[in-house]
């Protein structure tokens with residue numbers, strides 16, 4: 149193949165698209181990335197980066213840079229909101245023989261994106277085209293092309309493959325006619341960001357989950373602009389209430405006070421409302437188009453698995469794409485990407501994130517008691533805690549993907 153015939157087009161400059169660009173670009177492959185924004189967006193989304201993902205980001209020190217830019221969180225806790233009791237505490241230290249990273253790193257996704265972007269700037273074979281929106285996709289047996297809208301008009305770009313990393317509303321997925329199977333939660337999720345120090349005032353660690361009949365809360369810390377950092381709380385909202393009622397000062401304070409009673413009102417510096425889905429694309433590959441990240445799968449944020457899954461897609465896909473483009477493997481290797489990553493998206497990420505939500509919001513008193521007792525028993529037994537953490541830290545899903553590759557070999 150001539151260099152131009154190996155060109156990879158990437159839709160989306162979120163963390164997944166940028167990582168794909170870097171993984172391919174540093175192997176000398178020509179890459180053009182398009183994003184409809186003017187750069188990484190700073191809205192409060194992913195922060196939790198699990199051990200299995202840190203392993204994949206160890207090259208060129210990205211994981212270490214993330215730990216420096218963010219916070220190391222070895223422990224997470226489950227609390228019972230009505231009684232105020234700590235139910236269970238899990239320490240990733242039990243994974244010390246399973247991973248080089250027996251902890252989670254809390255690093256906001258725009259910081260991760262910027263760390264990758266800085267590395268991309270040194271690669272002359274990677275073109276980053278921000279303010280460029282992909283509006284159409286067409287493919288033949290030998291190439292794929294995209295129509296791109298920019299300020300100065302539209303243009304067509306062709307390449308060997310197209311990676312659709314353009315988020316949950318993926319134009320690539322839609323243009324390729326790939327169904328996004330699953331459902332949308334009726335309740336939207338709301339995120340409040342506050343400087344209130346939950347560790348000093350309430351004894352919470354950097355990742356805490358709260359069970360409450362018919363509700364729940366995730367409370368976690370991010371480093372923000374440096375010490376002392378900020379805390380984010382995520383809650384479900386009432387589907388019948390309009391947005392202005394959910395985000396009013398009175399509603400914000402009522403929700404915060406219900407979960408975290410305090411004599412003072414909370415200072416809330418950001419409030420963001422999200423529609424949340426559980427969906428997986430019917431296939432991650434259609435000819436020369438490959439889906440990765442939120443374009444391929446979306447889930448609720450309890451457990452922090454969405455972007456982690458996307459980074460794992462990027463690593464898996466780009467390793468295979470490199471082998472194909474360098475002529476070492478036939479193109480059918482890319483079917484294995486679909487098999488591995490789609491299987492774990494369904495068997496692990498969808499399953500686990502829905503189970504996490506159900507466990508926290510269970511209403512039936514007997515079911516709640518059983519759920520919380522089970523967490524206590526798992527935390528008290530080192531081997532059961534290790535097995536539990538292998539799933540939550542996404543090591544088990546990576547092992548499942550590796551087993552699928554062996555079975556196909």
Ligand SMILES: Cc1cc2nc3c(=O)[nH]c(=O)nc-3n(C[C@H](O)[C@H](O)[C@H](O)COP(=O)(O)OP(=O)(O)OC[C@H]3O[C@@H](n4cnc5c(N)ncnc54)[C@H](O)[C@@H]3O)c2cc1C
Pocket residue numbers: 159160161162163164165182183184185192193194195196197257280281282283313314315316317318319320339382422440441442443449451452453454455456457458
């Ligand atoms: C409240 C909340 C908390 C979360 N917490 C976590 C967490 O702790 N851990 C975790 O792993 N995940 C978490 N997630 C999920 C995580 O944010 C997403 O999985 C992640 O953003 C996916 O990255 P991505 O690069 O695939 O997509 P995106 O970040 O959505 O990036 C897609 C990019 O494509 C661009 N784009 C879209 N359409 C086009 C087009 N037609 N042409 C060109 N460009 C286009 C967009 O502008 C965007 O820049 C959370 C999500 C929410 C809402």
